[in-house]
Amino acid sequence: MWPAQAMSGSLVLFGPPGAGKGTQAGLIVDLTGKPQVSTGDMLRAAVKAESAMGMEAKEYMDAGLLVPDSVIIGLIEERLTEADASAGVLFDGFPRTIRQAESLEAIANVVAVISIEVPDSAIVERIVGRRMDPETGGIYHVNFNPAPPEIVSRLIQRPDDNEETVLARLAAYHEQTAPLAAWYGERDLLVSIDGDHSIDEVAAAVETVVRGLA
Ligand code: ADP
Ligand code: ADP
Numbered sequence: 001m002w003p004a005q006a007m008s009g010s011l012v013l014f015g016p017p018g019a020g021k022g023t024q025a026g027l028i029v030d031l032t033g034k035p036q037v038s039t040g041d042m043l044r045a046a047v048k049a050e051s052a053m054g055m056e057a058k059e060y061m062d063a064g065l066l067v068p069d070s071v072i073i074g075l076i077e078e079r080l081t082e083a084d085a086s087a088g089v090l091f092d093g094f095p096r097t098i099r100q101a102e103s104l105e106a107i108a109n110v111v112a113v114i115s116i117e118v119p120d121s122a123i124v125e126r127i128v129g130r131r132m133d134p135e136t137g138g139i140y141h142v143n144f145n146p147a148p149p150e151i152v153s154r155l156i157q158r159p160d161d162n163e164e165t166v167l168a169r170l171a172a173y174h175e176q177t178a179p180l181a182a183w184y185g186e187r188d189l190l191v192s193i194d195g196d197h198s199i200d201e202v203a204a205a206v207e208t209v210v211r212g213l214a
Contacts, residue, residue, distance in 0.1 A: 007032060007214050009111035010088040012095070012189075014180065017169045018126040019116040019195050022139050024206045025092050028114075031210045035084045038092040041137075042075055043067060044158075061160055064168025066096055066176055073103045080107055096177045101184070112213050113184040114206065116195035120170055127166045131155040145199055 011028065013021040025036045043061060046054030053071060060067045076094060079085060088109065095101040104110065118126075129142040134156055140147040147155055160169070184190040193205045 007111065008087055009109040010034070010091060011210075011213075012091045012110055012113040012184075013093075013116070014113050014184070014190075015116035015195060016118060016120070016123055016173045016177075017166065018123045018130070019118045020126075020199065020202055021092050021116060023145070023199060024116065024203060025090060027203055027206055028090050028210055031207065032090065034088055034090045036092055037076070037079055037085070037089045037094065039067075039072055039075060039094040039096075040092075042079070062165070064160060064165040064172065066172050069097055069099045069103070072096075072100055076100075076104065077107060095180065096173075098180060098183055101180055110184075110189060112191055112209075113189045114209055115181055115184075115190055115192045116202065116206075117192055118195040122196055123170060124163060124166055127161050127169075128163055130161050131157055 011032070011034065013025060013028070015021055022038065022040075025038070028034070029036050043054070043057045047058045047061070048054070053075075057067045057071060072094065080089070088111070091104075091110075095104050126141065126144070129144070131140045131142060131147065132138070132155065133140065133147065133151060135151075135154065138147070138151075139145070140155060160166075181190060181192075191209050193202065193209060195202050197205075
């Protein structure tokens with residue numbers, strides 16, 4: 001077993017929308033064996049299932065606003081009761097507010113927060129060019145990570161991945177989420193990575209950090 005697989009506790013992947021959290025999550029899952037818990041993916045599944053919670057969340061997501069803390073905390077509490085979460089998970093896109101982080105403290109042992117730093121100037125192009133494979137969950141980019149030609153016709157663009165909504169998401173990030181970096185820094189949990197490099201270069205930095213945690 002790779003040492004990182006013996007690491008107990010949870011990890012958090014932190015960063016602005018489009019930083020590359022989802023792109024790098026698979027590598028961390030492979031290195032640690034911890035399941036990825038993406039609140040964005042969970043919310044999109046609820047929207048697709050047309051549950052009452054999904055319908056409520058959709059209004060916020062389409063507007064580029066954060067879904068209320070009470071909804072998100074409920075989702076996470078439920079997810080953490082599942083058997084595969086017992087040795088810790090990889091949170092992706094959660095927590096996004098101080099209140100979410102405080103609630104998380106009571107129910108999970110966060111051992112490191114990996115922050116992928118990307119300037120706003122790079123974010124819009126990343127988000128607008130993002131394409132998702134609905135069959136595999138694969139994340140592509142029209143320029144930076146093109147999909148193989150045989151699957152291009154089935155790729156979808158998220159409804160919130162447009163220029164107008166991304167500006168609202170960035171504003172929400174700076175106002176409500178970015179302060180968490182200092183909050184985790186005060187707790188000595190923050191590890192920052194420069195995400196303004198190629199996907200492979202960022203992956204190499206992520207791997208170094210995760211191996212260093214074990
Ligand atoms: P997040 O989960 O943080 O919102 P994603 O992993 O979905 O971000 O990445 C957003 C978009 O940017 C995707 O289209 C992805 O292919 C692309 N991307 C991810 N990392 C990089 C990178 N280092 N350089 C260029 N594009 C990237
Ligand atoms: P991104 O690519 O912006 O990182 P996500 O897939 O993580 O996107 O989230 C998509 C949307 O879902 C967000 O814009 C927000 O409306 C909602 N969302 C996801 N996670 C959270 C969270 N932890 N707290 C509040 N809202 C969330």
